[in-house]
Amino acid sequence: MAGDRYAKRRKQLMRKLRAKHAESLLVTNFTNVTYLTGFSGDDSFLIVGRDKTILISDGRYTTQISEECPGLDVYIRPQKEGLVAATAKVARRAKIRNLGFESNSTTVDQAEGLLSALKSTELIPLSGLVEELRLCKDPQEVADLREAVRQAEKGFEVLKATLRGEQTELQVAHDLEHSMRGFGAVGTSFPPIVAVGPHSALPHATPRHVLISDASFVLVDWGANGQTGYKSDLTRVLATGKISSKLEKVYGVVLNAQLAGIQKVRPGVRCCDVDAAARKVIEDAGFGKKFNHGLGHGLGLDIHEGPRLNSATELELRPGMVVTVEPGIYLPGWGGVRIEDDVLVTKDGCEVLTSSPKAFDEIILDF
Ligand code: GLY
Numbered sequence: 001m002a003g004d005r006y007a008k009r010r011k012q013l014m015r016k017l018r019a020k021h022a023e024s025l026l027v028t029n030f031t032n033v034t035y036l037t038g039f040s041g042d043d044s045f046l047i048v049g050r051d052k053t054i055l056i057s058d059g060r061y062t063t064q065i066s067e068e069c070p071g072l073d074v075y076i077r078p079q080k081e082g083l084v085a086a087t088a089k090v091a092r093r094a095k096i097r098n099l100g101f102e103s104n105s106t107t108v109d110q111a112e113g114l115l116s117a118l119k120s121t122e123l124i125p126l127s128g129l130v131e132e133l134r135l136c137k138d139p140q141e142v143a144d145l146r147e148a149v150r151q152a153e154k155g156f157e158v159l160k161a162t163l164r165g166e167q168t169e170l171q172v173a174h175d176l177e178h179s180m181r182g183f184g185a186v187g188t189s190f191p192p193i194v195a196v197g198p199h200s201a202l203p204h205a206t207p208r209h210v211l212i213s214d215a216s217f218v219l220v221d222w223g224a225n226g227q228t229g230y231k232s233d234l235t236r237v238l239a240t241g242k243i244s245s246k247l248e249k250v251y252g253v254v255l256n257a258q259l260a261g262i263q264k265v266r267p268g269v270r271c272c273d274v275d276a277a278a279r280k281v282i283e284d285a286g287f288g289k290k291f292n293h294g295l296g297h298g299l300g301l302d303i304h305e306g307p308r309l310n311s312a313t314e315l316e317l318r319p320g321m322v323v324t325v326e327p328g329i330y331l332p333g334w335g336g337v338r339i340e341d342d343v344l345v346t347k348d349g350c351e352v353l354t355s356s357p358k359a360f361d362e363i364i365l366d367f
């Protein structure tokens, strides 16, 4: 039963709370609320305690909550009662003496409101407990991620077949979203990046009213938001004009770096060592300073979540983690190349969930 899945997560959270000497946790990150309950709305907090779990929400969500999390205790606050005041009331009624709260998502105003309303409750700032649980995906989450990958890749196939020089970056971004929705996505996992020429040297470029035919290659970074909120994230570069030796060279370095990174992904390997394996390929080719971000990030209900693949993260990979591997080389005034795939850490290695073609001869479009 779906409810058991969420109850199991809350039980795991309680174990973590006990280790922090906290009796209960106020969850203020809406994505964490979803992860712990299955409730897909927002503007709601959750108190998870030993004896009681209570969702604090409002009248817009009464029916939705009864459908998505039957059996869960709910407090529906009246319109004139704010979320913090309602939370304090619930905590007082439940006689909670000791309440952890997510200090990485609770605002200063909310924390001050709780402190002044709960004079006889000890409030303990706690950070990242639910995020730690979210690091490793269960089989249903992996299936949901696979579905988001399928939607993204099907949509991209349609895009490649219909891409024309007279489209603008913005039109391409729009068409890509439309085709992913046609394959079942409820939307994009983030606003797609479509960038031609020098604009592609901005790792997070915003699409413009600029024609695809204005340059000889286009970078597309996109993903689907699946029905259950799990997200995919890919990047491909497509050659749409005269192929320069520079593009071929830079692309080859990035692809080799990505393959070196992926090869390193397995349980027990530190995130920073995966980053280093890919980064070394780019450094050895003389482009080290032009790879100006971490190698990748975890993927799940959020487009960016733990674990981070960068030079600072010493956490070891574990089975069930899903990460992007996305090295890039960005040359201001010329353009950028990034290749991004989604990778599942398995018991004895990894599985690349994404399969859009990426060999150099496969990214050349017949334009
Ligand atoms: N789409 C943003 C990223 O690749 O992290």
Ligand code: MN
Pocket (backbone or CB within 6 Å): 221, 222, 233, 234, 235, 340
């Ligand atoms: Mn991306």
Ligand code: MN
Pocket (backbone or CB within 6 Å): 233, 297, 324, 326, 340
């Ligand atoms: Mn990414």
